[in-house]
Amino acid sequence: MTRISRTVVVTGASSGIGEATALRLAADGHRVFLGARRTDCLRRLAARITREGGVAAFHALDVTDASGTQTFMDAALHEYGRIDVVVNNAGVMPLSPLAALRTDEWDRMIDVNVRGVLHGIAAALPAMRAQGAGHFVNIASVGAYEVSPTAAVYCATKFAVRALSEGLRQESDGSIRVTLVSPGVTESELADNLSDPEARSAMQTYRAVALPASAIADAIAYAVGQPPGTDVNEIVVRPAGGAQ
Incomplete structure (x- = not known):
């Protein structure tokens, strides 16, 4: 397959899947534009990519802020002249x-996991349509297909990401590609600071077998690397031998 260099925007790029994706796509020859709240982490990541021969830039991003997300996408356009791929991670x-009624945490998940994806789509879609091509890679979870105890709200947000991705795909005329990537248990910071003791205990067992973040980055690279006219719609990646 002939490798095509693209401009790729990655949200949540300061650690985990986002960081691994930025490293993998930069190694594949793509220009990456990194976004997250922790700009110190982004600075170190961009410097590493540059040292290793890649092209990277970064900008502070809080995906819950619609205007800030637009500013972020505008900065990517200013830096590279186009946005080919957005990884909503x-x-x-x-x-x-x-029953724990942690409503503040519910709101946070809705704001980041659902509104954050919508803000990313809204900020980049006009530019993609203007240039006649684009690709959204939305990161969901195996929780987009099934629900487990303590994860009802989280799964609801990932079901929503799945629905949004499918709706965007159906509304496209073929120029905008849409990929939903749903990881199973993956090494990340997501479960490091659970405030609920029941959920924290369950996660210790649940995460006994976990994928490296690079495995999800490989799946994203596969979808991004397809030639125009080929749209990889859904990828589910689980640890071999693991329930999730």
Whole structure:
């Protein structure tokens, strides 16, 4: 397959899947534009990519802020002149039983996991349509297909990302590609700071077998690397031998 260099925007790029995706796509020859709230992490990542011969730039991003997300996408356009791919990766997972009534955490998941994806689409879609091509890679979860205890709200947000991705795909005339990537248990910071003791205990067992973030980056690279006219719609990646 002939490798085509693209401009790729990655949200939530400061760690985990976002960081691994930026490293993999930069190594593949794509120009990456990194976004997250922790700009110190982005600075180190961009410097590493540059040292390794890649092309990277970064800008502060809070995906819950619609105007800030537009500013971020505008900065990517200013830096590289176009946006070929947006990896909507930013997400949070403060799990808890519904009966715990952690409504602030529910709101946070909705704001980051759902509104954040919508803000990314809204900020980049006009530019993609103007240039006649584009690709959204939305990161969901196996929780977009099934629900487990303590994860009802998290799964609801990922079901929503799945629905949004399919709707965007159906509304496209073929010039905008849409890929939903749904990881199973993956090494990341998502479960490091669970405030609910029941969810924290469950996660220790649930995450006993986990994929490296690079495995998800490989799946994203596969979808991004397809030639025009080929749209990889859904990829589910689970640890071999693991339930999730």
